[in-house]
Amino acid sequence: MTWRTAAVAGGALAAYLLAALWADRVSLPGSVLVWFPPAGVAVALAYQRPRLALPVVVVAELISTRLIMEAGSAFGAVPLLVNAVGLALAYEAGGWVLRRLALDPSLRSAEDVGVVALGIVAAATVATASGVAVQRWVGLVAADEVRSAAGLFWVGDVVGAACLVPAMLVVHTPWSAGRSVRPSDGPWLPGWRLAAEVVAPAVVAI
Secondary structure, eight states, X not given: OOHHXXXXXXXXXXXXXXXXXXXXXXXXXXXXXSOOTHHHHHHHHHHHOHHHHXXXXXXHHHHIIIIISOOHHHHOHHHHHHHHHHHHHHHHHHHHHHHHTTOOTTOOSHHHHXXXXXXXXXXXXXXXXXXXXXXXXXXXXXXXXXXXXXXXXXXXXXXXXXXXXXXXXXXHHHHHTTOOOOSSSSSOOOHHHHHHHHHHHHHHHO
């Protein structure tokens, strides 16, 4: 592993955990989060670094479930690992959809925005099936609560990912190539203003 790969892995791990902390602080009580921004970090990573995403997301999910969500004891060791791997594979599926449909990460067309939406929906759908199945397995979700839990899980992943994936794609691609970010053909913007304009709408929407 090169130093650059290690730096990306460390940054992605930190971003996932910070997003999980953010989600935990603003979500409603319960086993299913109504807003899950770590999904956005994971899908973007799975698109940009598919070989790196699976181990990073598994480790991040194990840490966040035990230390941030404090739900490790409710899962147990084996279900906790199954849950982490299942979610990581789900977000890998979202990244695969983005690559398969030849996404332009600069998001210059409505078609590219549609591709991002498809990738997010695919990831959320697989994650919901896996996550709720594990929660049902360990008794966190009762039989008559599966449909409502699945609905909350899916919406939480879709909204959380939609808040972060577009911004991460637009910003990461030129940065990784050593170029400045140019979101339009208009006048150049200073970095602080660009960051504010990219992130602020999602924060306000939440």
